[in-house]
Amino acid sequence: MREFARQILAVLLTVTVAVGVSGALWVLANLLVNRMRDSSVRATYVSRALTGFVVASVLSGNRLTQYATAAAGASFVRSLVQWIWLPLIVAVAVGAFTFVAERLKRRERRIIAEVLLIGTVGGVLGALLVDTARPNIVAGEVALIATLSTLLFGTVGAIAHRGVRTLAVLRMALLGAVAGLVLGAWGVGDLGASSARSSIVLGAIIGCLVGTRWALVPAVSREHRVAREHRARTAVFLAPALGFIAIALVIPSLRTIYLSLLDRKGSTFVGIDNYASIFRDPKAWDMSRFGSLWTSRLTVAAGVCFLVFVLLAVRSRRRSGHFVEYGSASAPLLVLAVMFAGFAVFSTLRGTLVNNLWWVFVVTALSTGLGLLIAVLADGVRFERTAKAIIFMPLAVSMVGASVIFRLVYISRDASKPQSGTLNALWVGLGSLSTGDGFARLVVGVLVLVPTALALLAVTRSLVRRQWTKIALPAAVAGGGIWFSLRYWQLIGTGLGGQRVGKSGEIIADPINFLQEPPFNNFWLMLVLVWIQTGFAMVIFSAAIRAVPRELTEAAAIDGADTQQIFWRVTMPQIGPTIGVVATTIMVLVMKVFDIVKVMTNGNFGTEVLSNNMYREAFYNLDIGLGAALAVLIFVSVLPIMYINIRRMNRTT
Amino acid sequence: MTAHTQVRNTEAGPITWLYGRLRRLPVAGLWLIVVVWSLPTVSLFINSWRSRDDQRGSGWWTVQPGELTLDNYRQIFETNVNTNLGKSLLNSIAISIPATIIPISIAAFAAYAFAWMNFKGRKALFIATVSLLALPLQVALIPLLQLYVGGAHVTISWIDKTITLFPDLNLVNTTTAVWLTHTGFALPFAIFLIHNYIAGLPGEIFESARVDGADHFTIFWRLVVPLSIPVLAAFAIFQFLWTWNDYLIANTMAGTNPNALPTTILIANLAGDFGTNEHLLPAAAFIQTTAPLAVFFSMQRYFVRGLIAGAVKG
Numbered sequence: 001m002r003e004f005a006r007q008i009l010a011v012l013l014t015v016t017v018a019v020g021v022s023g024a025l026w027v028l029a030n031l032l033v034n035r036m037r038d039s040s041v042r043a044t045y046v047s048r049a050l051t052g053f054v055v056a057s058v059l060s061g062n063r064l065t066q067y068a069t070a071a072a073g074a075s076f077v078r079s080l081v082q083w084i085w086l087p088l089i090v091a092v093a094v095g096a097f098t099f100v101a102e103r104l105k106r107r108e109r110r111i112i113a114e115v116l117l118i119g120t121v122g123g124v125l126g127a128l129l130v131d132t133a134r135p136n137i138v139a140g141e142v143a144l145i146a147t148l149s150t151l152l153f154g155t156v157g158a159i160a161h162r163g164v165r166t167l168a169v170l171r172m173a174l175l176g177a178v179a180g181l182v183l184g185a186w187g188v189g190d191l192g193a194s195s196a197r198s199s200i201v202l203g204a205i206i207g208c209l210v211g212t213r214w215a216l217v218p219a220v221s222r223e224h225r226v227a228r229e230h231r232a233r234t235a236v237f238l239a240p241a242l243g244f245i246a247i248a249l250v251i252p253s254l255r256t257i258y259l260s261l262l263d264r265k266g267s268t269f270v271g272i273d274n275y276a277s278i279f280r281d282p283k284a285w286d287m288s289r290f291g292s293l294w295t296s297r298l299t300v301a302a303g304v305c306f307l308v309f310v311l312l313a314v315r316s317r318r319r320s321g322h323f324v325e326y327g328s329a330s331a332p333l334l335v336l337a338v339m340f341a342g343f344a345v346f347s348t349l350r351g352t353l354v355n356n357l358w359w360v361f362v363v364t365a366l367s368t369g370l371g372l373l374i375a376v377l378a379d380g381v382r383f384e385r386t387a388k389a390i391i392f393m394p395l396a397v398s399m400v401g402a403s404v405i406f407r408l409v410y411i412s413r414d415a416s417k418p419q420s421g422t423l424n425a426l427w428v429g430l431g432s433l434s435t436g437d438g439f440a441r442l443v444v445g446v447l448v449l450v451p452t453a454l455a456l457l458a459v460t461r462s463l464v465r466r467q468w469t470k471i472a473l474p475a476a477v478a479g480g481g482i483w484f485s486l487r488y489w490q491l492i493g494t495g496l497g498g499q500r501v502g503k504s505g506e507i508i509a510d511p512i513n514f515l516q517e518p519p520f521n522n523f524w525l526m527l528v529l530v531w532i533q534t535g536f537a538m539v540i541f542s543a544a545i546r547a548v549p550r551e552l553t554e555a556a557a558i559d560g561a562d563t564q565q566i567f568w569r570v571t572m573p574q575i576g577p578t579i580g581v582v583a584t585t586i587m588v589l590v591m592k593v594f595d596i597v598k599v600m601t602n603g604n605f606g607t608e609v610l611s612n613n614m615y616r617e618a619f620y621n622l623d624i625g626l627g628a629a630l631a632v633l634i635f636v637s638v639l640p641i642m643y644i645n646i647r648r649m650n651r652t653t
Numbered sequence: 654m655t656a657h658t659q660v661r662n663t664e665a666g667p668i669t670w671l672y673g674r675l676r677r678l679p680v681a682g683l684w685l686i687v688v689v690w691s692l693p694t695v696s697l698f699i700n701s702w703r704s705r706d707d708q709r710g711s712g713w714w715t716v717q718p719g720e721l722t723l724d725n726y727r728q729i730f731e732t733n734v735n736t737n738l739g740k741s742l743l744n745s746i747a748i749s750i751p752a753t754i755i756p757i758s759i760a761a762f763a764a765y766a767f768a769w770m771n772f773k774g775r776k777a778l779f780i781a782t783v784s785l786l787a788l789p790l791q792v793a794l795i796p797l798l799q800l801y802v803g804g805a806h807v808t809i810s811w812i813d814k815t816i817t818l819f820p821d822l823n824l825v826n827t828t829t830a831v832w833l834t835h836t837g838f839a840l841p842f843a844i845f846l847i848h849n850y851i852a853g854l855p856g857e858i859f860e861s862a863r864v865d866g867a868d869h870f871t872i873f874w875r876l877v878v879p880l881s882i883p884v885l886a887a888f889a890i891f892q893f894l895w896t897w898n899d900y901l902i903a904n905t906m907a908g909t910n911p912n913a914l915p916t917t918i919l920i921a922n923l924a925g926d927f928g929t930n931e932h933l934l935p936a937a938a939f940i941q942t943t944a945p946l947a948v949f950f951s952m953q954r955y956f957v958r959g960l961i962a963g964a965v966k967g
Contacts, residue, residue: 004739011747014829018751023758030870233869234772241763241840242782247819248837252793252800259795299821370686377683387687389953392696396949397942398898400917404924404938405693408700408713420712422696452677461668477678513750531690536960544959592789599921611791611901618795619905631791642787649780 029236036229045095052094056087066288093121115211122207174213175545179208208348260628274629275452286350293348302340309333327568332472347519352608353524359609366530368583371537379545392535406528410514424511431497434488435507445488452481518606525607528596537582544578545571584641667768701725701939705932725936738937745897745915747828752835753889760843765873768852769859785841794905797834801825824911831903835896843888849962850884851877887959890952894945916941
């Protein structure tokens with residue numbers, strides 16, 4: 001128990017320190033910027049002291065690395081103290097000397113004082129640094145880097161100021177010289193690593209240059225000060241975010257692209273070999289079973305749907321001028337035809353890439369469609385909030401948790417034992433009902449027949465009244481009911497559900513191993529994500545439906561439109577763009593789906609997806625090149641969506 | 654009143670009555686969906702109270718009040734490193750809290766700058782930042798892990814020297830690495846969400862504040878932060894749920910250190926060792942889910958508002 005309390009304290013302490021330190025730094029930066037405007041001179045001391053601090057800590061920089069690496073033995077605080085005392089002294093010295101130098105009225109004196117004083121600081125800094133055992137400093141290289149960056153910054157200054165003001169160019173060149181020297185001294189060899197003399201000289205040179213640079217600052221006008229404050233403020237507000245984004249997102253992404261062109265250890269350049277091996281691998285893209293597409297039942301279903309669609313579309317065209325519209329009788333059939341065709345194609349192809357596309361297709365379509373359906377159904381119903389909260393709740397459940405939850409749904413046990421998984425219990429139970437006899441069988445059969453009959457009634461009614469748009473839903477219900485009944489009462493086939501006839505004519509339970517029977521185990525995995533994402537779609541659509549201007553629907557109602565017409569002709573066109581937003585959001589999410597596959601099948605039984613493949617290659621097989629190439633593939637696959645998003649944002653902002 | 658009744662009476666017939674019932678069918682469908690949606694969670698909850706043998710031998714719907722037991726919950730808090738949920742709950746907290754608070758503040762500064770400060774290239778920078786929203790985090794994982802493992806170094810071959818750009822801070826396999834990564838990945842969305850809200854605040858109040866001599870820092874601190882509490886809360890909920898539920902980043906950055914595992918990895922590992930600890934899964938998953946569900950139900954309104962602001966206005 002005490003151990004536990006100690007751990008909690010440690011966690012809280014870490015959190016407080018992390019949040020507190022970063023917050024304090026930011027507030028301090030802002031206060032400094034405030035000073036810049038109100039009392040410019042004092043702000044100068046502080047900013048110069050800070051510069052001194054930064055330069056000194058960079059010059060002793062590699063030592064920071066050393067201490068942090070050796071942190072296993074030494075305490076963090078001690079190494080921090082060891083590192084920070086020098087920069088602190090330099091900062092105080094620089095601040096104080098600037099204070100002294102700025103007192104001088106005559107400009108020439110000031111320049112001389114600053115150069116001398118800051119140069120001295122630099123020299124002392126160099127001397128103090130002589131205590132590390134580091135590779136010898138290479139003066140030539142430092143000089144080379146310094147010269148190069150002097151030229152570079154000088155040119156930049158010349159271009160920036162159109163070459164008019166020599167002073168400005170000189171200032172930029174000095175800045176470049178300092179940067180070059182510091183970088184050179186830090187990177188090429190630690191300053192203070194060789195003889196005391198060269199350290200002091202180099203430190204003094206840096207100091208003199210910094211001093212000259214500061215002394216050349218002209219008297220500041222008010223506008224200049226305001227502009228400077230504004231620039232500094234913008235930087236203070238933006239820098240943390242942009243810095244984090246650069247370090248955590250932009251640079252790593254670019255590096256991944258680079259790594260994807262290297263071999264498995266990330267050392268030799270191999271060109272596009274990694275990509276080629278992905279596309280050549282039959283595990284990624286296997287078309288060998290494509291021939292069975294034409295005999296698949298799904299293809300037949302798609303074909304039938306498409307035929308009926310064509311018939312209805314021609315009719316619709318004659319009536320309204322369009323083959324398909326929101327809510328026309330032809331629309332659901334087209335959707336069905338596309339769904340069936342998609343399933344037919346994806347279930348004959350195999351491989352990682354195919355699975356990913358299948359995921360995108362199914363999860364996007366089902367989540368968006370179901371979300372819209374539920375949003376419409378729940379609009380204005382009693383207990384609307386409860387219903388929505390329950391649909392919405394899975395969004396708060398982790399994908400790992402959802403996978404555990406759905407294991408309980410999908411478990412399959414040996415046929416001889418009772419099923420403990422929900423779906424298999426239902427499936428096998430249905431099978432024993434359908435093939436057995438008795439009261440329960442009758443009850444279930446009649447329970448299905450009643451809504452079927454009612455739906456048939458509705459279809460007849462719509463047919464008589466010639467209300468074509470109202471046929472779709474009842475017809476679907478009736479059709480489903482009739483099919484179910486035909487199979488259930490064994491009028492076609494040997495009954496419905498998880499059962500089969502054994503050798504000696506006895507009936508055996510036949511559970512489905514949902515997670516291990518390809519290709520449709522993919523589909524059962526997708527349902528987990530549908531379970532999670534439908535709530536998201538529903539919430540967005542609910543809001544979009546609410547946001548449709550009341551005047552529009554009321555005007556339509558006054559013009560004599562019924563509820564369905566209002567929905568299809570007024571509401572749907574209004575929420576059209578929202579459907580696009582929801583679909584693209586879900587697509588991005590699905591493209592990188594990982595947790596569910598990893599936890600439920602780990603990509604076995606033909607359920608591999610790009611993201612899991614990438615994880616396996618990069619972090620288990622330690623093939624960095626191939627892993628990076630797979631990551632780039634995921635990236636490329638969301639590029640179109642990124643483009644769409646950017647275009648949309650460009651329009652709205 | 655009477656006339657109305659009469660009109661209805663003339664139309665009323667068995668068919669019309671039936672049809673009236675039929676129109677209720679969609680609502681019944683809705684509740685059917687609701688039941689289907691909640692069943693998986695219910696089954697998890699029930700199974701978490703059943704013993705190992707009961708869970709294996711029969712389905713959750715056969716539960717008897719007598720067979721309920723607390724054993725699973727007791728077992729997952731016992732001090733076995735591989736199944737101890739207490740430690741991993743702490744790790745989850747140590748990841749989620751900084752990964753929620755730090756990005757909020759950083760993103761709020763940037764969002765304010767993008768919304769109310771004038772500088773060159775503002776729009777381009779904003780769009781570039783926000784376009785990273787769709788960037789799959791897998792793209793950044795390998796280099797980030799390399800950064801945490803050994804720092805970043807550039808070797809310049811013609812002078813045969815290695816320059817350290819980023820020191821090796823020995824971050825790999827710590828919760829710090831996990832929340833640092835989360836912070837970076839969360840920023841584009843956070844900036845986008847908070848910017849949408851802040852940009853919609855009335856500009857007049859800022860103008861009058863500026864006339865009174867307030868600078869950006871004061872305006873941000875005294876006006877913008879109090880006014881944008883709803884969106885900050887919305888993002889906080891999002892980010893908390895996301896970091897608490899994350900598996901990929903945690904597994905990559907801290908997956909091999911048993912002392913730094915958050916709950917999701919613990920559960921995934923339990924699910925991986927088929928058989929031995931399977932009966933603990935429902936209880937562990939249920940506890941893991943409790944925190945996000947509590948946050949979610951107590952602050953649902955903010956959450957929904959954030960979701961809508963993120964999607965509809967985009």
